[in-house]
Amino acid sequence: MALLTWKATLHNQTQTLLSSWLGTNHCSWLGIRCNKAGRVAHIDLQSYGLKGTLSNLNFSSFPHLLTLDLFNNSLYGTIPPNIGSLWRLTYLSLSLNNLSGTIPTEIGQLTNLRILYLNRNQIGGSIPQQIGLLNSLNELSLYTNNLMGSIPSSIGNLGNLTILHLYDNQLSGSIPQEVGMLRSLVDLELSGNNLTGSIPASIGNLGNLTILYLHSNQLSGSIPQEVGMLRSLVELALSTNNLTGSIPASLGNLCNLIKLFLFKNKLFGSIPPVFNNLTHLTVLYISDNMFNGHIPEGLCFNGLLVNFTANDNNLIGPIPKSLRNCSSLYRVRLERNQLSGNISKDFGIYPNLDYIDLSHNNFYGEVSQKWKKCHNLTSLKISNNNISGEIPPEIMDSTQLCLLDLSSNHLVGQIPVKLGNMVSLFNLRLDDNHLSGNIPPEFSKLSNLQYLNLARNDLNGSIPGGLGECKKLLNLNLSNNRFGESIPVEIGHMHNLQILDLGHNLLIGKTPQQIGELQILEILNLSHNELSGFIPSSFDNMLSLTSVDVSFNQLEGPIPKMKAFREAPFEALKGNKGLCGNATGLKTCPAKMNNGVAKKKGNKVVLLIVLLFGFLFLSLMVVGIVLLVFCKKFRNTKIEPRRVNKENLFEIWSYDGKMVYESIIEATDNFSTKHCVGKGGCGIVYRADLTSGQVVAVKKLHVSPDGDLANLKGFTSEIHALTKIRHHNIVKLFGYCSHRRHSFLVYEFLERGSLEKILSMEDHVSYFDWIKRVNVVKDVANALSYMHHDCSPTIIHRDISSKNVLLDLESVAYISDFGTARFLKLDSSNWTSFAGTFGYAAPGIYFSIAMIYFRLNYPHSICSF
Template identity: 30%
Template sequence: MTNSGCNLLALMKLIFVDTLFALVLLTVMSANTMMVASNSSSLNEEQKALLHSGWTEGRDISKHCNWTGIVCNDAGSVIEISTRRYFFIPPSELRNFNFTAFPNLIRLELTGLELKGTIPSEISTLTKLMYLDLSSNYLEGELPTSISNLTQLKLVNVASNFLRGVIPSTFGQLKCLAQLSLHSNNLEGPIPERLGYLKHLEQLTLSNNSLNGSIPSTFGQLEDLESLSLDSNHIEGSIPVEFENLFHLKALDLSHNNISGVIPSGIGQLSRLSTLDISNNSLKGPIPFGILYHCSYVQLSNNFLSGHIPSQIGNLSYLDLSNNSLSGSIPEGLHSVPYLNISYNSFVPDTHFCGFPSEALIGNKQSPSCSSPYSTIALVSLAALNCFFITTVFIWLGIGVFCPLQREYGFEERSKNGDIFSIWNYDGKIAFKDIIKATEDFDIRYCIGTGAYGSVYKAQVPSGRNVALKKLHNAESENPSFYKSFSNEVKVLTEIRHRNIIRLHGFCLHNSCMFLVYEYMEKGSLFYNLAIDEEAQELNWSKRVNIIKGLHLLSLICTIIALHPLSIEM
């Protein structure tokens, strides 16, 4: 009897365990079935949302994960929609997009699509969203405060729209935010102080709006901030002294506002600051020491700044201090700044004024006459040189007009039969056929310059030497009136031997082909090198070039006349 009771108890336990296992198995299977159904439902919702948005444009909706601009995760759920990946959608209203159908969306970039309407508050359902870019559209209305619920956001860019209203102070809750771009809208009101709580913010752009009030002092807490643009608003007050804590700041633009007070001295100690624009405000006082040393671009024009220009000058490439009340002398280091404008101030004229472009000094006291130890020597030398050239020109003109050309060149014979050509060469290695072959019969590919009467070609002759060929245009070469000028140019150049005048290697006279063979100059003409500052600097001349700048044109004209004596014959 006892054994029978024990067996019955064991049987009941076995039945209980089996039943319990079956229940657990059914529960797991049911959960999996529900999960699959849920995923399937979610995917169906995403497809429906894309269809309803009108963005399909004939695409196969069943293959939406393969669309350019859409990225899905391993489960087939959309995690990215980006027009930056060449995903085009037709203009529509943003409210037609069902945000709730995309619970796994991480990146939403719909820029430059002519989207209209407002930003729906339902955007807050994208709880995993990290990148939101709706810039360059036609969006209107106010910024929804619900965006503040997207605490995973690293980037928010709604610039270049028609948004109005104020910047929600709740944006200060976006603790992960690194970039906030709201520029070029119609936003108004003060800048929320709570934006200064965004510890990871690297770029803040609020320019081209109608913001007013002062700059929050809390901005001094943005230790990771690299770029701050608040220009073109109605901001008043002073620049917070707390800006001296922005050690990572590289670019600061506060221009075109109503900012007053002085420039905090701490800004001059920001060693990473390279671009500073606080022009068109009402700032006064001195320029902080260090600004012109650390920055490469400085724009401080149209203020009320006073005092002297700091003497410590770094690698400045752009400096505009115009329309202020600055005084004193001009630091010598400013001579190396490529762009400089210090006009309309009260600088004391001294020898440092010399060498600056006149337009950079307009509106200051009259500058003294610039002189240098080279000026007298240079002017005397130039006068003598010009006289020499002019005298030589008239001598050559006389020779060309009153003296007959030598028969050794065969010029008179050409006038009789019109078919004589001559080649003169100092080493006998240049021949007519070599010139034609080297230029492929003067193909345009070898042309390096064209003038009113001819073109210049570059050619390499069999000896390996590069030569320059000045060939008259066909119309001129067939015109008898140009023959005499050409002949006299040959006459003069064959007799000249001077290290500063290019050498004539040879010439060709033919009724359908006239050309001169010159020594080839790698750096081009003197006129080209003097006309372009960069090329002139490579000549490695001293500051005497500045002294003769106004006179070099006369020398060039004389040189041209000397080399073309009969081009002005009466």
């Protein structure tokens, strides 16, 4: 009866999942197991999609319960205090739900409990002292919650504890000395909190400890010598704290250590030679400290070191011989030190190497041909050193290389023609050297190139039009060279370009009209050249442009009527022949130049207008005849009724609507579930592989029982918003269809799916590192800035959440789902009901809603907000 009563309070979908809970034979129900006496002994409903609360589950009805496993559901609300009545319970897992409130003090009554998992919820408050009464506890996991306060000293009573996970909370205070009493502890993780003070010396008593994670806190003081007593330790992470002093010699006793993380502290002194004793070490992170001296000579004598990260220190001297011959290396970061030596001799051949960064050091010599023998190398960065000589053509045979940075050195000679073989290259930096000659035409083969920087060299000749084949290029910097002739019109084919810098060259002629077709260009620099004529009128359409510099050319006439030019500083426009317009430091254009032509050309304009009107008259006659014939034929053709906000039923830009409609129905097998890639409140998203080879995402809208769209307003809002937006971080709408059978929107397909999906899947999270996360934040911020400041009228999305941020294969973020979007009228008030996802909306919104409610319902009350 207790189970049925609880089931009745759960959401309808959950009750369907528990449809087997019928009759009196409760021992055969889904997730229920009984003991020999027929008493419920185990409730195992993990990952069943349960939605509801625990407040209506009468725990006192289960005096024989041993296991309660509700892991990975959608339970919310608080943990009821009467859970303490389950005094026989040995296993309790409520992790990965949406539980809130606090941990009830009655938890201390579960004295037979061996496993307690409450991790990955939204539980707040402090850890109760009563937790120390659970003497039988083996594993305690409270990580990824909102727990505050200090770690209770009573935790020292848990003598049988082997795993203690309290990471990713808001715990404060110091680590209690009583932690040293947990002699059975194998895994201790307290990272990602606000812990202060020093690491207690008592931690040396934990002789069975294999994992110690204290990183990402505010711990201070030195690393205690007692850490060296943890001889079973396999992984030690003390990074991102305020630890000072030198590394204690006792760390050399950790002969079983495999991974050591000490980065982002204030540690100083030299790296002690005791590191040579760590014969099992495979991962060593000591970056972002103040270490000086040399790299220990025997660091890789074991031949096992895989990851060595020591960037941002003050290390000096050459690379030790043991590292030179360390064939196990996979990732090496030594940038921003003071290392020296001959780069062509100090590094060997590393068959497993994937990434190496030696930038900002004092290496000299020439780029070695041996790098091409590192067959798995994808990133080679040696910028800001004293490297000389020419770029060896042999290195260009490394077809797997994705990033090559040789900038800020003393390289001479020409860019090797064989560079066109590096088909995987997406980032090439050769800037700030002494390279000469032309850009090889083979650059047109670099179809994956996104960043190209050849600035500050002695390159000459013309800019090859073949660069226009690099369709994925985002950043092109050819400034401070000696390029001549005109700007190739093919640059206008790089529709993904965000930054274009051609400043400080010898370019002549007029600015190509095609540059105005770069709809997502944000920064444009054409300064210090010999460009002449008018700035093309196509520049008026470059709505994404935020920074422009056309100074010191021979330009004349009115500046484009757009924000980037109007608000540009005078330094970005000065030094030209005769620019005019509404901008700081410029003269107002005379009336004769309103249309960009001088008075002396007036007769030609009159003639042109006469010819134009004659041509339009003839064109209208032809179009009229065609329309009469088409309309007659159209009336005789039986078509289905259409409905798109009482306008055209079906509209897909520059396509045959009927053909695309049928192609999508065919590609999705009439919207079969096997093509489904996601579900939302407004519809279901399908992947459609069209016969043309193009892959698109199709969002099929929910339809109400009477055949109308369930959310017609959202449908039209999304179309209205996306047809007015052109930004590289906003999903592209290809078209839409509203039909009594199927109503859907067609977008570009983004392979990695939503940010919500990535953050909820463990295998995806491991790939989604810190750099990618920062870039996602930048992408979303760029899109929002464009919508709020560069669109007219301004567009607000109203539902920015992880489920509405999509990622492509390169982890570039795109904002999607504009069903709740609104257009703001800047000169009037803008009222709107709440829209969005709770938990993502700004806290001030909830406050405002509460304030409005209070004033509407209690108008005579005196209150202040």
